[in-house]
Amino acid sequence: MTAPISVTDATFAEEVLNSDVPVLVDFWADWCGPCRMIAPVLDQIAAEQDGRIKIAKLDYDANPQTPQKYGVLGLPTLLLLKNGEVVEQITGAKPKRALLKVIEPHL
Numbered sequence: 001m002t003a004p005i006s007v008t009d010a011t012f013a014e015e016v017l018n019s020d021v022p023v024l025v026d027f028w029a030d031w032c033g034p035c036r037m038i039a040p041v042l043d044q045i046a047a048e049q050d051g052r053i054k055i056a057k058l059d060y061d062a063n064p065q066t067p068q069k070y071g072v073l074g075l076p077t078l079l080l081l082k083n084g085e086v087v088e089q090i091t092g093a094k095p096k097r098a099l100l101k102v103i104e105p106h107l
Contacts, residue, residue, distance in 0.1 A: 004046050004055035009065040015056060017084040022053050022106050027067055027077045029060045034093035035076040041096045045103070052107045082106050 004026070007015045016023045026042055028035035046055040060067050060075055070079060070086065080088035080103060088102050 002050040004057050007056045009063040022082040025079045026057045027072045032075040038093040
């Protein structure tokens with residue numbers, strides 16, 4: 001079972017942009033209630049889709065460069081990157097079924 005990985009401004013390119021599989025990046029913060037609500041759903045997707053997608057979590061407050069580069073203003077924001085390019089953006093906490101509906105066409 002694979003869990004989400006933590007990424008930082010320093011590791012974003014290596015872990016996300018250079019990934020062989022699509023990466024769903026969760027921009028989150030400790031003070032964000034909806035971020036805490038969506039975390040178990042992302043854990044489930046990471047486990048169920050192991051090898052097909054990577055789930056990465058980026059702490060919004062500790063890593064200001066990456067959210068600024070991608071124009072992330074609200075939390076949680078999920079960006080799905082494939083071959084280093086953003087192919088989907090999801091803002092706000094969504095149920096698992098809604099997330100999978102957006103993700104699966106890119107797997």
